[in-house]
Amino acid sequence: MSSVASSPLLKLHPEDNIAIARNSVAENQECPLSETESVTAREDIDLGHKVAIQQIAKGEPIRKFGQVIGFATSDMQPGDWIHSHNLEAGELSLDYAYSSDVPAPPEPVEGRTFMGYRRPNGKAGTRNYLAIISTVNCSATASKYIARELAKTSLEDYPNIDGIIPLVHKGGCAMQYDGEDHHQLMRTLGGFAKHPNIGAYVVLGLGCETGQGSFLSDSEGLVQLQNLKAPKPLEPLVLNIQDIGGIAKTVKKVTALLQDYLPIVNDVKREPIPVSELILGTECGGSDGNSGVTANPALGIASDLLVAHGATSILGETSEIYGGEHLLTRRAITPEVGKKLIERIKWWEEYTGKFGVVIDNNPSPGNKRGGLTTIYEKSLGAIAKGGSTALREVYRFAEPVTEKGFVIMDTPGYDPASVTGMVAGGANVVAFTTGRGSCFGCKPVPSIKISTNTPMYERMEDDMDLDAGRILNGTSVEEVGREIFELVIDVASGKKTKSELQGIGDEEFCPWSIGPVL
Known part of the structure; x- marks a missing residue:
């Protein structure tokens, strides 16, 4: 192996004025950069850190990957460690040059497959979960209790189910109704509900929150059958703790409902699907x-x-x-x-x-x-x-x-x-x-x-x-x-x-x- 190949420093681009430590560097260690160029570390340098490989004056740009990553805040000598004490971001002047260098499409490759789950709506899943989707933090605990109760069911009887997940979070209320934040949360919850890795789900709310389950269902077009081969829709799709009568009743009701889902969610098998x-x-x-x-x-x-x-x-x-x-x-x-x-x-x-x-x-x-x-x-x-x-x-x-x-x-x-x-x-x-x-x-x-x-x-x-x-x-x-x-x-x-x-x-x-x- 050449001295350059075994050097602890690596220069990434011809225009760079720094090198990267691919191993720890000791003070006074001489490090080859090329067959004709080397630098001696002026102090210990840790893995992943930067070293000046030429003189750099205060205010000059520091280059890595051939691009400016910031500006020197003090004069630097070859071998100096470069980090927050002598480098700041500063302001860049960037030329966006829209679509000036669009790459040609890669040579297409066909015929490769993976073993996935083909859902009735045509989408491809890589896993198969059952989910409790909480609309608001106020239904998060109940969602976790339901998942805990279902976990007592032996999933060994349902080998095609990867698990049961409560999708809980800290929001769902105290936001502008029908505003940007509201719709972004609905997109997120709806995206998980419709995800091909979710075999089936229920939406669980408290009942009085801004992020209503009914709003989610309507705005995101939630349809349970998209991921299941069930003979009929599994209802109800959206439940509220206040309507059911509290936490204990909700946990009992939804746990029983989801136990009925288990054999249906399990009724899938992996098949070849194009990598595309x-x-x-x-x-x-x-x-x-x-x-x-x-x-x-x-x-x-x-x-x-x-x-x-x-x-x-x-x-x-x-x-x-x-x-x-x-x-x-x-x-x-x-x-x-x-x-x-x-x-x-x-x-x-x-x-x-x-x-x-x-x-x-x-x-x-x-x-x-x-x-x-x-x-x-x-x-x-x-x-x-x-x-x-x-x-x-x-x-x-x-x-x-x-x-x-x-x-x-x-x-x-x-x-x-x-x-x-x-x-x-x-x-x-x-x-x-x-x-x-x-x-x-x-x-x-x-x-x-x-x-x-x-x-x-x-x-x-x-x-x-x-x-x-x-x-x-x-x-x-x-x-x-x-x-x-x-x-x-x-x-x-x-x-x-x-x-x-x-x-x-x-x-x-x-x-x-x-x-x-x-």
Whole structure:
């Protein structure tokens, strides 16, 4: 192995004036960057952190991935550690160049299938759950009690049911009736109710809340038969605790009702379904300085492969696109699609500004310990999950995703809320990259955990499904990307993820509330 290949520092782009530590670097350690270039660390540098590889004057831009990630707040010498003490975000001047560099469609691949559930309405499921959907926090406890009672039923008699989940949350009332927040919650709850991974459900409300179950059913067109082969509709679809007569009576009534559902929900079997019907939600959480070097680009390769097979890949977390949006607008299939993204970016600037918040409050403390310094750096690494194909559409939070190919959904950077939106939109598999070690599950959809570095993978192997940190030691991004693609198909076909094996995912349902609490 050459000295460059074994160097603890990695220069990512010819225009970069920094390098990334792919292993810990000791003070005074000489690190080759090329056959003719090296740098000596002036202090200890942790995994994932940045090192100056040339003189940088105060005010000059710092470049990573060939893009500006911020500006120096002091003079730097080669070998200096670069982080929050000497780098700030500053303001960027971005050229959106709408649709100026739209990639040619990938060579189509046909014939590949996964083993999924074909629902009567034509949609493809990857899991089969029974759900209690709570309209409001006031019915959350009853929903959990019902799930607890049903759990006493032996699901061994129903081997095709993956579980029973109470979809509970903290909102549902004290919001503007028929307002934007109300409709966003209804889209979210309706998206889960109609999700092909939900075999059957009941909607449970208190009875006096703003987010009425009847409003949900009417506005979202809820029909139980869409996911079941039942001889007749299972009624009632919407129940209220106040109408039934309290918590105890509600738990008894709804538990009995759902026990009758069990044999019907179980009456399914997996069958070959084209890979083109997969919708992948991509997420990064607990990111580090290597997220944009290993796991995210590898997931981008998997995204491209899915698009080539006619499937859909969703990039979320608009607040973690910020600063890298100009790279996506160039790929927009039309200028109108690119402008949809910028409209959401501007909405975020206005939204955060109302509360005196700047978007560069993100990265989090954990992200910073892992080497990320500014939101621009984090965003440039995060958007790598979206691969290299054309951007075909931009969706609002929890909107049904109907376009094939690479799309964006406007979600916050907070992982549970972001994934909730993508699942409500139809994602039937989630791929989640992490550098610090996020242990995320999201019933009713399987969540594949991909580590960005090997030390964390080895430390948290019970939670991580795949180690992309091998890229730092010479495995190609393409090879790991193909592994992720194959793993997505295996998981869609029923292979349990690490989070599923541990039963994680009951608490991660998190509708995003954007309005005031009244």
